[in-house]
Amino acid sequence: MEVRADAMKVVEVAAGLIHHAGRYLIARRKPGVHLAGYWEFPGGKREAGESFEDCLRRELFEELSVRIDVPVPYRIIRHEYPEKTVKLHFYRCAIEAGQAAPIECAEIRWVLPEELPRYKFPPADRIIIEALQQDGRP
Numbered sequence: 001m002e003v004r005a006d007a008m009k010v011v012e013v014a015a016g017l018i019h020h021a022g023r024y025l026i027a028r029r030k031p032g033v034h035l036a037g038y039w040e041f042p043g044g045k046r047e048a049g050e051s052f053e054d055c056l057r058r059e060l061f062e063e064l065s066v067r068i069d070v071p072v073p074y075r076i077i078r079h080e081y082p083e084k085t086v087k088l089h090f091y092r093c094a095i096e097a098g099q100a101a102p103i104e105c106a107e108i109r110w111v112l113p114e115e116l117p118r119y120k121f122p123p124a125d126r127i128i129i130e131a132l133q134q135d136g137r138p
């Protein structure tokens, strides 16, 4: 049977554009995972039966130990890596409780939008990085 590329399984992901005092929180991916060492917007794969908002809340608590306010949808980006296709659902949000700590990431930083291009992000994020710079300081 012919298998078409667009019939391949797509990994659905929720990621947070966490802002505070004009900066965004970025996290560095741990060694040994897909896109290891790249900087990213924290988040992860949606589990069966979960909404994107619930997924985002769970992932941000697991990875950073923070609770967030109501996430606001920003952009959805679909990207085909050689090994998998991801669909990234980005949400803007702010921390409601807790202090961000690198629980399931190698390192975290709060950066100004104009500083984002200094960090190595996955190719899928290029369009978001550009949009955030155009938006100015959050």
Ligand SMILES: Nc1nc2c([nH]c(=O)n2[C@H]2C[C@H](O)[C@@H](COP(=O)(O)OP(=O)(O)OP(=O)(O)O)O2)c(=O)[nH]1
Binding pocket: 011, 013, 014, 015, 033, 034, 035, 039, 040, 041, 042, 043, 044, 045, 046, 059, 086, 088, 122, 123, 124, 125
């Ligand atoms: N969180 C996040 N993932 C991204 C970004 N850009 C990008 O290409 N990705 C990719 C990397 C991964 O293949 C996928 C996200 O999955 P993940 O590895 O964070 O998933 P997870 O937190 O559920 O981790 P795990 O339980 O599978 O170890 O999306 C981004 O800005 N943030």
Ligand SMILES: [Mg+2]
Binding pocket: 042, 043, 044, 045, 059, 063
């Ligand atoms: Mg993750």
